Amino acid sequence: AQSVTQPDARVTVSEGASLQLRCKYSYFGTPYLFWYVQYPRQGLQLLLKYYPGDPVVQGVNGFEAEFSKSNSSFHLRKASVHWSDWAVYFCAVDMGYKLTFGTGTSLLVDP
Amino acid sequence: NAGVIQTPRHKVTGKGQEATLWCEPISGHSAVFWYRQTIVQGLEFLTYFRNQAPIDDSGMPKERFSAQMPNQSHSTLKIQSTQPQDSAVYLCASSLRASQNTLYFGAGTRLSVL
Numbered sequence: 506a507q508s509v510t511q512p513d514a515r516v517t518v519s520e521g522a523s524l525q526l527r528c529k530y531s532y533f534g535t536p537y538l539f540w541y542v543q544y545p546r547q548g549l550q551l552l553l554k555y556y557p558g559d560p561v562v563q564g565v566n567g568f569e570a571e572f573s574k575s576n577s578s579f580h581l582r583k584a585s586v587h588w589s590d591w592a593v594y595f596c597a598v599d600m601g602y603k604l605t606f607g608t609g610t611s612l613l614v615d616p
Numbered sequence: 617n618a619g620v621i622q623t624p625r626h627k628v629t630g631k632g633q634e635a636t637l638w639c640e641p642i643s644g645h646s647a648v649f650w651y652r653q654t655i656v657q658g659l660e661f662l663t664y665f666r667n668q669a670p671i672d673d674s675g676m677p678k679e680r681f682s683a684q685m686p687n688q689s690h691s692t693l694k695i696q697s698t699q700p701q702d703s704a705v706y707l708c709a710s711s712l713r714a715s716q717n718t719l720y721f722g723a724g725t726r727l728s729v730l
Contacts, residue, residue, distance in 0.1 A: 539718075547671055548620070548721030595659065603649060603672065604661040604719060 507532045509596045511607035518586050519615045526581040526610045528570075528596030537599035538579045540570055543609075545590045552594075553577060566590070566591075588614045620722035621706050628699045628728045637693040638724045639708030645720070646713055648691050650683055653705040653724070662706075663693060698729045 518524050530536055535572045536555050540558060541549040553564025560572040570581045587588045597604040619706040621640040627656055635639065641648045650662040652675075664702045667686040679699075685691040705726050709719040 526675075530665070541721075544622065548622075548709075548723045550721070551718050556717060602666075603661050603664055605661070608658045 506598065507598065508535075509598050511594075511596055511610050513610050514608070515611045515613065517613040517615060520588050521585050522563075522609040524581075524586045524612070525595075526594050526612070528579045528581065528607060529597075530577050530598050532548060532581060532598055536575075538570075538572065539597040539599070539604065540564065540568070540579075540581050541595045541597060541606075542592045543595065545566040549595060552581070558580075572578055585611075588615075588616060599614055620708055620710055621719055622706075622725050624725060625723065626726045626728070628730065630730055631699060632697050633701075634640075635698050635727055635729075636693045637695075637706050637708075637727070638691060639691045639693070639722060640710070641691065641710030642720055643689070644712070645710035647711045647717070648685060649709045649711075649719060650693050651707040651709065653707055655662075662693070671714035673714070678709070695727070698727045703727055703729045 508531050512527055538555040540552040542552050543549045552568050553562045555562045555572050563569050568583050572579050592607045593611050595609045596607040623638045623713045646667050652660045662675040663683045664671050668685045679697045683693045705724040707721050707724045709721045711717040711719050
């Protein structure tokens with residue numbers, strides 16, 4: 506089945522430290538991939554999206570992600586985490602017209 | 617642009633009562649989606665409209681759930697005879713067009729069935 510997996514339910518990092526949130530996909534062909542963020546009591550907001558091309562994608566607020574076909578991965582990175590990044594992060598794959606989401610990774614930021 | 621607007625933000629119903637959730641998509645967007653979010657199941661696709669026409673309702677529980685889009689400015693999700701397991705956050709999203717496009721989500725309606 507075509508899907509995305511986020512193996513880490515929760516990640517804790519210190520403010521100012523670097524961050525990587527993992528996403529593995531299972532998809533026949535070349536996928537269109539997304540990272541969304543959900544702040545408390547809000548809907549999901551797009552961080553970045555990958556369409557076939559440059560494997561490194563830049564997003565908002567200093568986030569970037571790298572697509573790897575060989576590893577079936579689309580990991581999210583940030584060089585220096587801010588306390589305002591405390592949220593839940595979802596990886597998603599485009600299934601033609603609808604998105605299928607991973608289970609999400611809760612990011613906790615230590616001050 | 618106010619984004620996708622969902623009302624109410626929070627709805628409390630008694631078991632067996634009906635709940636109607638409203639969504640106003642972004643003006644000009646032709647695709648509207650409904651998702652359900654729970655701790656256990658995560659984000660589940662429910663249904664999808666394109667140019668107001670129902671295209672895919674494969675995620676909808678068949679017996680008590682229904683969705684409509686009577687005009688391009690709003691969609692409704694109706695749950696009849698609500699049950700405690702229907703408690704969830706229901707998210708509406710719209711996109712400019714279907715396929716490979718960014719979804720813009722509303723803040724959601726939290727449904728609590730007592």
